[in-house]
Amino acid sequence: MSSADSETVRILLNGKPQAVRAGLSVADLLLKWKIRPELVTVELNGTILQKLDYETAELRQGDKVEFVFYMGGGAWA
């Protein structure tokens, strides 16, 4: 394994394989994808994360990350 490989981990992001830097936090991941944290719910390995944990949750080999944007609205303007 090259040094570049050792610095990278493979995760599944919404079911799609992605290679990301080892130690990347969920907050970093959202930033990388230009996703505003306040607009999404993030699940890591089946557990919904609290937003306060986005900074400290580090991604590891094989992690499964799912995120969805909020869906809401209604008649009230």
Add this chain to the structure above:
Amino acid sequence: MTIKIHKGVYDRMIAHAKSGYPNEACGILAGKPKGPAGVFYPMRNADESPISYFMDPREQLGVFKKMREAGLEMKGIFHSHVASAAYPSQKDVRLAFYPEASAVIVSLSDLKKPVVCSFKIDRETVTEEKIEIV
């Protein structure tokens, strides 16, 4: 622009809107890529309100996984307006984070004659599209 909706899905969507009345109801329309919306996922309105809806993110995550496992894509996001027109409100526009999906709105202003309209919402731009029942 046109959204193709299977007749059964169209009917279930209206039935779900009526069953949620007097509160707003919501759901997700899905289908195969390039196919019509042939699957309807009724969702719970976590707001339980006649003037707003909010999908439970946990339920939403579950449906997104089901769609992916079934090879489906999200075709539309449905909700009802119980006392106003089938047209996106400012809140609908502000919270439209999936511009590729249609915003399908059922108005129950007249319960006996529901009105269904569909739109594409991309940032601040709202464009009505034709609904084709298949």
